[in-house]
Amino acid sequence: MKIPPTHLTEAREGEVYAVVDTFGKTFELRYGYYDEKDRSGPPDVIYPDFTKEPIHTESGEPLVTMMQDACPHYKGEARRVDDATCGECKYFLRGEEWFGLCRCPKNKREEQA
Helix, strand or coil: CCCCCCCCCCCCCCCEEEEEEECCEEEEEEEECCCHHHHHCCCEEECCCCCCCCCECCCCCEEEECCCECCCCCCCCCCCHHHCEHHHCCCEEECCCCEEEECCCCCCCCCCC
C-alpha cells in the first residue's frame, strides 16, 4: 500500500510520506531532516540507513537505497567508487520508490543454520 503525499499543503516533519512494500518488507517513510544543518529548508523524505541497520531478504540479499554510497564491490560506470551510488551499480535491482536489492554475491548474507 502506498500513501501519496499531499500536494495541497507543505510537508511537515514527522508526517507520513508513504508506506512502501518492496521485496517482502514494509517501510513507513516520513518527512524529516538527516541533520540539523538541513533545517533551513523543507523536510526531506527519510529513508532507512541500511549501512547502519542492514536488512536482508530471506535469501540473504541486502536491501539498499539508490542514493546509498556504493560498496567496494561496485561495478558500474563511475570512475571512482567514492563518487558512486548503489543505484548506478550493475548489481542493483530496483524496487519501489528509491529502494533496491543488492544482487552482488559478495554482499549476500549466508543463511543461518
